[in-house]
Amino acid sequence: MLLEVKHTDKDMYKISQGNLKNRIDFTNRQNLPLRFAISLKGLWGLFTVDTLLEKKGKLILDDFRGEKASSWLDIELATCSYMFQKQIKIRSVYSKNHPKGMGIQFEPYGQLISYELYYDDKRIFRAKGKESRFIQHSIYLEALQDRVANINQDIENNGEIIVITEYTDKNVAQVIPEYEFVLAPINHLCKEINSKKVNYNSQLAISEHGFNYLSVQMLRFILSELVNLGLDITVFRNNNGYKFKDYVENFWTKKSLD
Numbered sequence: 365m366l367l368e369v370k371h372t373d374k375d376m377y378k379i380s381q382g383n384l385k386n387r388i389d390f391t392n393r394q395n396l397p398l399r400f401a402i403s404l405k406g407l408w409g410l411f412t413v414d415t416l417l418e419k420k421g422k423l424i425l426d427d428f429r430g431e432k433a434s435s436w437l438d439i440e441l442a443t444c445s446y447m448f449q450k451q452i453k454i455r456s457v458y459s460k461n462h463p464k465g466m467g468i469q470f471e472p473y474g475q476l477i478s479y480e481l482y483y484d485d486k487r488i489f490r491a492k493g494k495e496s497r498f499i500q501h502s503i504y505l506e507a508l509q510d511r512v513a514n515i516n517q518d519i520e521n522n523g524e525i526i527v528i529t530e531y532t533d534k535n536v537a538q539v540i541p542e543y544e545f546v547l548a549p550i551n552h553l554c555k556e557i558n559s560k561k562v563n564y565n566s567q568l569a570i571s572e573h574g575f576n577y578l579s580v581q582m583l584r585f586i587l588s589e590l591v592n593l594g595l596d597i598t599v600f601r602n603n604n605g606y607k608f609k610d611y612v613e614n615f616w617t618k619k620s621l622d
Contacts, residue, residue: 366391371403379421388413399440404428408543409435431603438601443580444611445541446587447598452512452538453482453531454505461524467494473526481505483595504578504586506548511538539600546578584616 368387370377379400391398400411402423409428419427419434426432438444458473459465465475478492479502491498512530520527532538591597591608599611606614 365397365399366394367399367401369401373405375405375424377402377404377423379416381421384413384416384421399436401437408437408541409433410437410440411435429603433603442615443542443601444615445539445600447537447539447600447605448483448508448532448596449537449598450484450596451482451532451534452508453485453529454509454512455480455482456528456530458526458528459524464493466491466496466499468499473528477525481590481595486594488590488593488595500582501586501590504545504583507540507545508538510548511540542580542583545583546580549578584612588612 366387387398398413400413400416402409402411404423404425407425407428409423411423411427411434415427415434416423427434429435456479457477458470458475459477460474462475462477465477466479468476470476478490479498480490481488481502489498489501491502509530512532515533516531518529520529587595587597587608597608599606599608601611601615
């Protein structure tokens with residue numbers, strides 16, 4: 365296919381009828397389907413030519429999500445969004461002078477000592493020490509932690525120990541597209557001024573564990589594990605909601621979780 369990729373921070377995406385016609389004519393000559401991948405204030409959608417023609421080249425937020433959405437992103441890319449309906453709380457403990465850190469550095473707080481995930485006040489897991497099997501889980505949840513940290517964040521400085529507690533509001537659901545989990549480390553990339561050196565501004569980068577990128581397959585496997593531990597997730601695909609295990613059974617093959 366020919367894919368036109370656009371981003372705007374405005375409340376509406378617009379393409380003129382003339383420009384739209386030119387793109388349609390070009391793809392017809394190439395005998396290719398045309399799609400528009402559009403980011404409206406960071407929310408991605410995938411749209412057909414028919415949709416753009418019907419809407420006269422204008423798309424608003426309702427076209428990306430909700431009952432009136434016309435995006436084909438979930439269908440064509442076999443992706444989804446995850447809804448966390450109850451309160452999420454993440455408790456991270458850091459120290460600049462501790463002999464048993466997890467090998468994950470996060471300035472200016474120091475090395476991560478432990479990481480705990482709570483759902484509706486129930487602890488789902490605790491990662492502590494370099495050998496903890498939950499280190500990878502905490503890294504794959506970075507997009508969730510970003511969302512939570514932007515809502516509520518409490519920082520306690522007890523000398524050498526710093527405790528950061530981040531949490532969502534009660535009874536306010538959080539919906540996160542699957543691609544945000546995969547893009548989390550990329551979104552944290554920052555370049556030094558006047559330098560070609562690239563630094564991560566996240567716990568993922570400055571770690572001893574060698575996680576250079578995230579995979580969709582591993583994300584799905586980890587979320588499946590966390591659901592078995594008590595994390596309640598509703599999965600949305602094409603604006604239809606499913607219980608997590610029902611979604612796995614209906615849409616994911618065994619291969620996608622291997």
